[in-house]
Amino acid sequence: MAPRLQVAVDSPDMVSALGPLNKAVEHVDIIECGTILVIAEGLRAVREIRALYPEKTILADVRIAEAGGLIACQCFEAGADWVSCVAGASLSTIGQVVKVAAEYDGEVQVELGEAYSPDRARAWRDLGVRHVIVKRSRDREAAGDLSWGDEDIERVSELADMGFTVTVTGGIKAAELDVFTGRPVGVVIAGREIMQAEDPEASALNLQRAIGRVWP
Known part of the structure; x- marks a missing residue:
């Protein structure tokens, strides 16, 4: 199965977020209410994006580190389908988030650290x-380090073998997706490549075409 495309909406306010998002949304599968946007606008960002795009999967990228149950509950009540935790969160905190996610039929994503x-x-x-x-x-x-190291690439397969859906991110451009050929990537995140593009719709479509080429 080809990966889904996730757009990272890390704009500093809703006005600058919705302009490019509205243009690209037809060609994305998951909308990430990014950390920067949530810090600036609060969970209002999740509520408004949920109201505008009820059919899309929405991630509240709040990077939970503690108070897992409370924060997760607020995110899911605002309309998120997924929430994120940092890798350094305690297993107790992550367990709380998973428990709350199950109550809302939601899912949990952990972002690996260094x-x-x-x-x-x-x-x-x-x-x-x-x-x-x-x-x-x-x-x-x-x-200036723009490379995807061999360890990163191998990690994708290792984590997929554990049963995870593996997401890749970090300034991804359509032209570099070939580095993941043959790897079980589940989600590709693009932020600036779409949100700061002169033509966000064309950029999202180009990424979807690249995904289709790498994972036919």
């Missing part, structure tokens, strides 16, 4: 986490 532990990942899966993110960090990208 340090990766297969044993810890297996513990997340045992708790009921369904999604993990393999990320090329924005800070690393800004420092």
Whole structure:
């Protein structure tokens, strides 16, 4: 199965978020209410995007680190389908988030940090986490490291073998998706490539075509 395309909406306000999102939304599968947008607008962002696009899967990328049950409950009540946790959150916190997610028929995504532990990942899966993110960090990208290392690529397969849906992200462009050929990627995230494009619709469509080429 080809990966789904997720657009990361990390705009600083709803006005700048909705302009490009409205143009691209037909060609995306998942809308991420990004951390920057949620910090700026609160869970209003999730509520408004849910109201506008009721048929889309919506992630509240709040990167839960503690108070897992409370934060997750607020996100799901606002209309999110998925919530995110940071890899450094305690297993107790992640367990609380998974429990609340089950009550709302939602799902949980954990974003891997710089340090990766297969044993810890297996513990997340045992708790009921369904999604993990393999990320090329924005800070690393800004420092000029644009590569996807062999370890990143192998990690995709390792995590998929554990039973996760694996998401890849980090300044992804259509032209570089070939690096994941043959790998069981479940979701591809694009943010700036769509949201800051001169033509967001064309950019999203180009990404979908690239996904179809790499995962025919």
